[in-house]
Amino acid sequence: MIKELYKLDNILLEIKKQKPLVHHITNYVTANDCANIVLALGGSPVMAESIEEIEEIVSEASALLLNLGTLTEKAVQSMIIAGKKANILNIPVIMDPVGVGASEFRRKMVEKILKEVKVSVIKGNLTEIKNIYGLKEKGKGVDSANSNFSYEEKVELAKRLAIKFTCVVVVTGEIDIITDGKKIYKVKNGTPKLTQITGTGCMIGSIISTCCGVTNDYLLASTLAILIMGISGEKACNGRDGIDIGTFKVKLFDAINNFSKEDLARGRIYEG
Amino acid sequence: MIKELYKLDNILLEIKKQKPLVHHITNYVTANDCANIVLALGGSPVMAESIEEIEEIVSEASALLLNLGTLTEKAVQSMIIAGKKANILNIPVIMDPVGVGASEFRRKMVEKILKEVKVSVIKGNLTEIKNIYGLKEKGKGVDSANSNFSYEEKVELAKRLAIKFTCVVVVTGEIDIITDGKKIYKVKNGTPKLTQITGTGCMIGSIISTCCGVTNDYLLASTLAILIMGISGEKACNGRDGIDIGTFKVKLFDAINNFSKEDLARGRIYEG
Amino acid sequence: MIKELYKLDNILLEIKKQKPLVHHITNYVTANDCANIVLALGGSPVMAESIEEIEEIVSEASALLLNLGTLTEKAVQSMIIAGKKANILNIPVIMDPVGVGASEFRRKMVEKILKEVKVSVIKGNLTEIKNIYGLKEKGKGVDSANSNFSYEEKVELAKRLAIKFTCVVVVTGEIDIITDGKKIYKVKNGTPKLTQITGTGCMIGSIISTCCGVTNDYLLASTLAILIMGISGEKACNGRDGIDIGTFKVKLFDAINNFSKEDLARGRIYEG
Numbered sequence: 001m002i003k004e005l006y007k008l009d010n011i012l013l014e015i016k017k018q019k020p021l022v023h024h025i026t027n028y029v030t031a032n033d034c035a036n037i038v039l040a041l042g043g044s045p046v047m048a049e050s051i052e053e054i055e056e057i058v059s060e061a062s063a064l065l066l067n068l069g070t071l072t073e074k075a076v077q078s079m080i081i082a083g084k085k086a087n088i089l090n091i092p093v094i095m096d097p098v099g100v101g102a103s104e105f106r107r108k109m110v111e112k113i114l115k116e117v118k119v120s121v122i123k124g125n126l127t128e129i130k131n132i133y134g135l136k137e138k139g140k141g142v143d144s145a146n147s148n149f150s151y152e153e154k155v156e157l158a159k160r161l162a163i164k165f166t167c168v169v170v171v172t173g174e175i176d177i178i179t180d181g182k183k184i185y186k187v188k189n190g191t192p193k194l195t196q197i198t199g200t201g202c203m204i205g206s207i208i209s210t211c212c213g214v215t216n217d218y219l220l221a222s223t224l225a226i227l228i229m230g231i232s233g234e235k236a237c238n239g240r241d242g243i244d245i246g247t248f249k250v251k252l253f254d255a256i257n258n259f260s261k262e263d264l265a266r267g268r269i270y271e272g
Numbered sequence: 273m274i275k276e277l278y279k280l281d282n283i284l285l286e287i288k289k290q291k292p293l294v295h296h297i298t299n300y301v302t303a304n305d306c307a308n309i310v311l312a313l314g315g316s317p318v319m320a321e322s323i324e325e326i327e328e329i330v331s332e333a334s335a336l337l338l339n340l341g342t343l344t345e346k347a348v349q350s351m352i353i354a355g356k357k358a359n360i361l362n363i364p365v366i367m368d369p370v371g372v373g374a375s376e377f378r379r380k381m382v383e384k385i386l387k388e389v390k391v392s393v394i395k396g397n398l399t400e401i402k403n404i405y406g407l408k409e410k411g412k413g414v415d416s417a418n419s420n421f422s423y424e425e426k427v428e429l430a431k432r433l434a435i436k437f438t439c440v441v442v443v444t445g446e447i448d449i450i451t452d453g454k455k456i457y458k459v460k461n462g463t464p465k466l467t468q469i470t471g472t473g474c475m476i477g478s479i480i481s482t483c484c485g486v487t488n489d490y491l492l493a494s495t496l497a498i499l500i501m502g503i504s505g506e507k508a509c510n511g512r513d514g515i516d517i518g519t520f521k522v523k524l525f526d527a528i529n530n531f532s533k534e535d536l537a538r539g540r541i542y543e544g
Numbered sequence: 545m546i547k548e549l550y551k552l553d554n555i556l557l558e559i560k561k562q563k564p565l566v567h568h569i570t571n572y573v574t575a576n577d578c579a580n581i582v583l584a585l586g587g588s589p590v591m592a593e594s595i596e597e598i599e600e601i602v603s604e605a606s607a608l609l610l611n612l613g614t615l616t617e618k619a620v621q622s623m624i625i626a627g628k629k630a631n632i633l634n635i636p637v638i639m640d641p642v643g644v645g646a647s648e649f650r651r652k653m654v655e656k657i658l659k660e661v662k663v664s665v666i667k668g669n670l671t672e673i674k675n676i677y678g679l680k681e682k683g684k685g686v687d688s689a690n691s692n693f694s695y696e697e698k699v700e701l702a703k704r705l706a707i708k709f710t711c712v713v714v715v716t717g718e719i720d721i722i723t724d725g726k727k728i729y730k731v732k733n734g735t736p737k738l739t740q741i742t743g744t745g746c747m748i749g750s751i752i753s754t755c756c757g758v759t760n761d762y763l764l765a766s767t768l769a770i771l772i773m774g775i776s777g778e779k780a781c782n783g784r785d786g787i788d789i790g791t792f793k794v795k796l797f798d799a800i801n802n803f804s805k806e807d808l809a810r811g812r813i814y815e816g
Contacts, residue, residue: 028300028572029579029591035301035470040517045470046371047301050344053375060374072594099590102604103597196801198579198589245584246797253518257468300572307573307742312789317742318643319573322616325647332646525790529740 002185002269008224009261011211016042020062020213022206025049025079027069027098030199034067034206040257041228043210049078058082062213064091065205066113068106069098076109083117092120092212096205100124101131114165120218122161123170123205126154133161151175155184168218172204176226180219187223188268189230191237197245197252204229207256227267232256234266274457274541280496281533283483288314292334292485294478297321297351299341299370302471306339306478312529313500315482321350330354334485336363337477338385340378341370348381355389364392364484368477372396373403386437392490394433395442395477398426405433423447427456440490444476448498452491459495460540461502463509469517469524476501479528499539504528506538546729546813552768553805555755560586564606564757566750569593569623571613571642574743578611578750584801585772587754593622602626606757608635609749610657612650613642620653627661636664636756640749644668645675658709664762666705667714667749670698677705695719699728712762716748720770724763731767732812733774735781741789741796748773751800771811776800778810 022038024031024047031047038045048057051074058064064086066079086093095113100106110132122132126149130137135157149157155177162169162181171177176187194200207228211221232255237243243251294310296303296319303319310317320329323346330336336358338351358365367385372378382404394404398421402409407429421429427449434441434453443449448459466472479500483493504527509515515523566582568575568591575591582589592601595618602608608630610623630637639657644650654676666676670693674681679701693701699721706713706725715721720731738744751772755765776799781787787795 027591029575031301032304032470032576036517036521039468039470046374047299047342048371048374049342050377052345053343053377056375056377070591070593071597073596099592102590102592103600105594105597105600196583198576198583242802244798244801245580246794246799246801249580249797250518250522250794253521254516255518257516257518258514303573304576304742308789308793311740311742318646319571319614320643320646321614322649324617325615325649328647328649522790522794525793526788527790529788529790530786 002271004220005264007217007220008264011215011221011224012261014214015210018062018214019044020210021046021060022209022213023048023058023061023064023082024067024206025075025082026065026067026202029069030202033199034202036253037203037206037256038210040253041207041210043213049075051078051081054078054082055085058085058091059089061091063094063209065094065096065209067096067098067202067205068100068110069202071106071109076113079113080116083113087118092218093117094121094123094205094209094212095119096123096202097128097132098201101127101137107131119165119167120212121168121170121208121222122165123172123208125172125201129157129161129169129171133157155179159184168222170208170222170226172201176230178219178223178226183219184272185223186270187226187230189227189234189266191233193237193243193248194229194233197249200229223269227264227269228256228259231263231266232259235263274543276492277536279489279492280499280536283487283493283496284533286486287482290334290486291316292482293318293332294481294485295320295330295333295336295354296339296478297347297354298337298339298474301341302474305471306474308525309475309478309528310482312525313479313482315485321347323350323353326350326354327357330357330363331361333363335366335481337366337368337481339368339370339474339477340372340382341474343378343381348385351385352388355385359390364490365389366393366395366477366481366484367391368395368474369400369404370473373399373409379403391437391439392484393440393442393480393494394437395444395480397444397473401429401433401441401443405429427451431456440494442480442494442498444473448502450491450495450498455491456544457495458542459498459502461499461506461538463505465509465515465520466501466505469521472501495541499536499541500528500531503535503538504531507535546815548764549808551761551764552771552808555759555765555768556805558758559754562606562758563588564754565590565604566753566757567592567602567605567608567626568611568750569619569626570609570611570746573613574746577743578746580797581747581750581800582754584797585751585754587757593619595622595625598622598626599629602629602635603633605635607638607753609638609640609753611640611642611746611749612644612654613746615650615653620657623657624660627657631662636762637661638665638667638749638753638756639663640667640746641672641676642745645671645681651675663709663711664756665712665714665752665766666709667716667752667766669716669745673701673705673713673715677701699723703728712766714752714766714770716745720774722763722767722770727763728816729767730814731770731774733771733778733810735777737781737787737792738773738777741793744773767813771808771813772800772803775807775810776803779807
């Protein structure tokens with residue numbers, strides 16, 4: 001366990017107290033789950049992407065999440081306008097580059113956004129993180145591809161990307177890596193079940209955003225988010241590896257909804 | 273309890289008998305839940321918004337629901353065309369001005385729709401209702417804001433709005449208010465849990481539309497809808513305030529699916 | 545039971561082994577359920593519809609599903625581009641003409657797609673299948689209308705459509721019909737509950753696509769898909785006709801997730 005544990009508690013409490021408004025510009029496949037996850041933690045979600053209102057909506061928000069799931073050129077325009085406004089207002093911007101390895105279009109759009117918008121957190125699986133860094137690796141659809149990087153190589157990549165964009169980088173996988181380029185946390189919680197329902201990746205983005213909405217310590221906020229999803233996944237399984245996905249999804253929402261500081265004791269989190 | 277109880281029974285029966293087709297022009301976040309809620313009651317949902325087909329689709333419908341959740345300029349065009357057609361065909365139009373307080377764009381779009389389309393029911397939380405009436409109050413995202421109106425002021429506002437647009441107005445909240453400008457019903461059912469999952473507001477719009485699809489008494493239809501959601505929410509909790517949202521959502525759908533006239537006895541509904 | 549049973553087993557195994565990527569161009573109402581169904585079987589879903597990336601995405605896919613649920617002109621463009629690319633690459637294209645009877649726009653769009661794209665499977669309810677064949681019958685929304693065709697007439701229609709487009713045709717209903725124009729299978733599994741939640745039709749499209757992603761025998765693949773949905777529906781009910789839709793939907797996902805060759809023994813499938 002890490003010594004900053006008490007700070008994680010505090011973020012959990014602040015979410016309940018402040019009810020951060022999390023502005024999502026996101027995909028239609030997992031939007032409902034993402035909205036419910038924010039509510040489950042105590043935050044308040046809003047999904048809006050019309051250019052005509054995007055600046056006004058984000059101005060009220062505590063965090064802005066840019067999720068590229070079902071990307072359109074129009075949504076990218078909105079992302080950039082909202083992102084710039086968020087930058088001016090010091091609202092953290094979280095980027096979830098879903099499936100960026102799956103098409104040249106996505107690569108270009110992510111590049112464009114990252115050129116115009118200062119992001120606080122980039123969250124992706126290894127293929128996505130590689131592609132953002134410029135290492136082209138073809139993803140299969142929007143899900144994680146197996147990648148032949150060693151753990152050390154992953155950490156090195158994450159650190160470099162974090163330094164390149166002066167942001168926190170989260171690489172999800174069997175071992176999750178969270179770094180700001182200097183400090184590194186690794187988290188070993190979770191269950192393969194989390195990869196067997198759609199949207200858990202997107203939901204992690206929503207949880208990171210909710211946590212970042214109440215603190216300036218985006219490294220800890222992102223680490224907490226990873227712990228919440230991993231530990232809640234374990235609780236939802238409750239030792240039953242054979243749990244089926246209908247029931248698992250219901251129990252995952254339950255677990256996230258009743259997540260408390262006691263649950264943090266299950267965290268398998270390490271520094272370095 | 274109110275003396276019109278037997279009429280509420282009748283609406284429930286007619287839904288099962290007539291299977292009203294409810295045409296939704298709505299947001300992508302809660303569309304799935306809204307479709308399932310209509311089915312749960314015995315109606316039939318259709319979501320369609322392409323301008324090329326909107327008149328033909330609405331012509332077959334028993335009710336038209338305009339939900340502004342993830343509003344676009346294009347959707348507003350479709351809403352107006354569909355709304356005008358519904359007006360000609362005497363199909364009730366239900367307006368759910370989601371988050372109208374959250375942006376000037378939404379305020380303008382709602383104004384535009386209300387200028388061109390005669391609506392039968394407007395349903396919103398207090399912030400939304402205030403904004404439609406012209407009292408600008410900044411909402412936080414799309415969820416209800418706390419508002420410092422007394423109960424009497426709320427009723428007065430609802431009545432005035434109902435008179436202004438010659439329609440039924442539903443103001444949701446701890447006490448729900450339903451009025452046509454003359455008669456007033458208030459409903460005290462429900463549970464805070466209903467505000468902790470996304471989409472219950474949208475679903476109320478779908479239930480109102482389903483009920484309005486089988487009767488001309490939109491005041492009673494809207495009142496029944498409010499009772500269905502409130503009582504089903506209570507049944508889903510089953511006394512367990514600590515129920516988590518994954519399980520709660522499943523049980524809410526169950527409760528609405530098996531809602532019967534016996535459940536109406538749990539209604540805490542008052543006149544005046 | 546049919547003698548090809550062992551082949552059905554094999555398709556189930558191949559899905560787990562190959563994890564076929566199923567590219568959906570689909571509607572926002574049921575997209576989440578469709579993604580989860582593909583995952584439940586062992587496949588991998590991707591939803592993408594931007595013209596800029598559609599060719600690149602489909603090139604990696606094992607099957608392409610065109611679902612017309614919430615149709616737009618823009619989506620049709622993407623469907624045609626993706627469909628043509630799939631044809632070149634020998635990737636099966638599955639067409640689910642949701643609500644094609646509900647508007648002239650849909651009829652024209654389906655016609656346009658079928659003129660430009662060679663499809664491997666067309667799946668619809670009787671009203672939809674009639675409309676594709678050119679027999680105009682007004683559907684009520686996107687759900688199945690009652691139709692006064694005898695069983696023999698249905699089979700005849702399905703065969704003719706299959707011959708017309710040299711593809712497999714699946715007509716869903718109380719008795720499901722699957723034919724390639726020569727061979728005919730009929731399946732008598734299922735439960736009325738499956739028509740009481742939204743998206744089961746769309747999900748069948750996703751299951752067909754997943755199965756077609758690992759075999760060239762699209763007739764057997766489609767038959768297996770119909771068996772999976774019907775038998776899983778029965779398992780989800782578990783003899784309780786009164787099961788409510790919240791619980792039913794959870795159990796349906798569970799049943800599809802743990803579907804195994806042993807379950808195939810419950811198949812009420814007949815030739816001819």
